[in-house]
Amino acid sequence: MEDQPPRYSMLEAAGWPEDECLQSATNVNNDGRVEVNLDSKVCKTVAKLIQIPREEQTPPSIPDHAEFAGCDIQLNIVIQVVGSRGDVQPFIALGNELQRYGHRVRLATHGLFESFVLESGLEFYPIGGDPSELMAYMVKNPGLIPQMKSLRDGEIQRKRAMVAEMLQGCWNSCINDDPISKAPFVADAIIANPPSFAHVHCAQALSIPLHLMFTMPWSSTRAFPHPLANLKYSNTEPKIANYISYGIVEWMTWQGLGDIINEWRSTLDLEPVPGTEAPSLADTLKIPFTYCWSPSLMPKPSDWSSNIDVCGFFFRSLPEYTPPSDLDTFLRRGSPPVYIGFGSIVIEDPVAMTKIIKRVVRSLGIRAIVSRGWSNIGDSVSDEQIFYLGDCPHEWLFQHVLAVVHHGGAGTTACGLRFGRSTTIIPFFGDQLFWGNMVASCGLGPKPIPYRSLTSDNLAAAIQFCLQPEAQSAARDVANRMTHENGVAAAVASFHRNLPLDDMRCHALNSEPAVWRLKTSSKTHIHLSKIAAEVLVDHHRLKMNDLQPYHVRPIYIQNRRWDPVTGTASSLITTGTDMLKATGDIVYRPYVEFSRAPTNQAERAYPESSRSQSLDNASVIETASVDSSATTKPSRLRNTGVAMGGSAKSLGKAVGVWYKGMLIDMPLAAAEGLRAVPRLYGDEVKDHGIVTDWKSGATFAGKNFVHGISDGFSDIFNQPYNGGQEEGAKGVMKGIAKGTLGVTTKVSSAALGLVAYPAHGIMKSLYVATHSKTRKRVLQARVREAKYLAEHSPKAQGNRQAIIRNFEAVYRNPVRTASSSS
Structure with missing residues (x-):
């Protein structure tokens, strides 16, 4: 196995x-992209799981990053x-x-x-x-x-x-x-x-x-x-195919x-x-998602929401660099060279690549700087026409070349465009082909040449394209537009804009993020940072036991169901798979335990000693031979006991999986699937929150029952009426069908949910109670950092009295706390 x-x-x-x-659904092209056949059964099945939102009629507004920079x-x-x-x-x-x-x-x-x-x-x-x-x-x-x-x-x-x-x-x-x-x-x-x-x-x-x-x-x-997808389809609308490709x-x-x-x-x-x-x-x-390419090359698509930004390339400050004497001499000796390099790409045959590069440079009569990179391309000795380069900052080097030829990494591409250099891209994998196509579409270089298709002839033609005045001019125009962008500053502003700053702020020290919460007598919460909590504990204003972890941005991953059939079926398959695995472990676990048993008498008697090189092997063997009969039997009994324990544990797990699947997971899947049915014919499904524990499970069940019963029976009258108002007699017939389906699914979900959601909440509570190791480790790490900051941070030393004063003011006035936490 x-x-x-x-x-x-x-x-x-x-x-x-x-x-x-x-x-049948996928094949790999020479350029590294996957040929995705949307007409295949696999892709059609996956496409059904991808929710495609309605297309926006107007592009979303792009936020002013300067407004959120602080x-x-x-x-x-x-x-x-x-x-x-x-x-x-x-x-x-x-x-x-x-x-x-x-x-x-x-x-x-x-x-x-x-x-x-x-x-x-x-x-x-x-x-x-x-x-x-x-x-x-x-x-x-x-x-x-x-x-x-x-x-x-x-x-x-x-x-x-x-x-x-x-x-x-x-x-x-x-x-x-x-x-x-x-x-x-x-x-x-x-x-x-x-x-x-x-x-x-x-x-x-x-x-x-x-x-x-x-x-x-x-x-x-x-x-x-x-x-990474090269799409093939016959019946899918192109825009929908583009959207689906990401999900696939x-x-x-x-x-x-x-x-x-x-x-x-x-x-x-x-x-x-x-x-x-x-x-x-x-x-x-x-x-939140930030893309670090220049919007002058590719603007933000209109269907990307406000949590996605296109900010520009991330450039670091120009490094202070003094070139070695041989590189400086080469650059001064003749016309500006062409840069050729593939950086951290590990090429299968660097010798063949070296031959291609040398042949092209000689045939074109140009000068070139060849970066050896991780593949160690080139010869050990440079000449007047080709200089073989070790490590050198691109930000410095690209100011001294005429054009660049490289693999198409985002950073290298951005650096070449930053200094207005026409570009040939030889993509190997990943986003490199994307950047090659982007460069070509803007006229900054030729079409990309996939690595496996590279020859002396097409490389020579590509370099000649880059040396044409049109390509050189287009590259300079892009560089001029990019001078008005500051991608790094815009990205930091985007990061800050998406932070829940009001929720993160410590109430006793505003410049610090809160990690603890203190529940007051008025049932409001005071949020405290690591520094503030440690100072307050030191000054006996509170005890660590009074504090609870504060979850700034909790993440809940739900198993959404689209309808009762697929929801129940998937739950059944999952339960069956887990049961098969647990059942197999009943036999497999004892086998593993026995296979781990020591194979010789010395190991059985002194397993640690047999692995240690510091002990005398002869003495170990002698001791083992004297007492082998006394040690072999207990060892076998011990392994048998462990094996039987593992088998019993697997049996218990199999039983638990069955009960959980039949009594909780499948009823929950059915309830969720029934609740989601109105979404299939365009109705809105009410959001009752998220089930995180037994209390929220009970609350969810209550809301779902009330709304399910009331909405279900009201649909019998409302759906035909609304349909008639919109489409006349045809709409009435549709409304009758929707109303009938609505009352069936909503009422069924309401009834089934009375059991399923509370049970699901109880399981969540049990899981949290029995899986606390990571939470304890995080708390220990935060306490350790708090003690360190209280001792070494100037902020803690200089703000002790202010922390105490702010805390006491907030503690006496919980209304202020509640408003600041909203």
């Missing part, structure tokens, strides 16, 4: 077992980034801009970039993962489906292990001390790029704000398809990663995410 190649999805890659249905609360912000150096660099610029507002910023990414981050003045936290290995894998498997060679070589298993490592690393980055200074840190907000995957789950575990930022479109739109790519990604993420979520005491909800979490939860 464990030897079978598991499904996998990493960044833009996902591994699938060879499945005929899936293969933020007087100083936060601990962790920025989680998975990817190459080009993915990390824009977030360094973002982190530096956030520091200007007094925020403490930690950038969590791969260990390879530690010095790069620390030299910028940001805190660094390693999340694991090897970006060079990732880049090599992505070059070999540029689309969403890996090649069979990768499956046979076991690369998918290694990438899945890497994903699990990075998920845990991202969580640790939210609550662990600084690796260098040992200063405690607990995140107050998270900024992340989507491929980091852990973001929404970390935010849910901490109940803090989350903001996603990315370099390519990741939010559903009718304007253009997902950058997300669904494919979840198919490979879902089991890893849900297994990791269990370690955070979070419930599993339903497979129908996971691909659209960001959209369902309305998580």
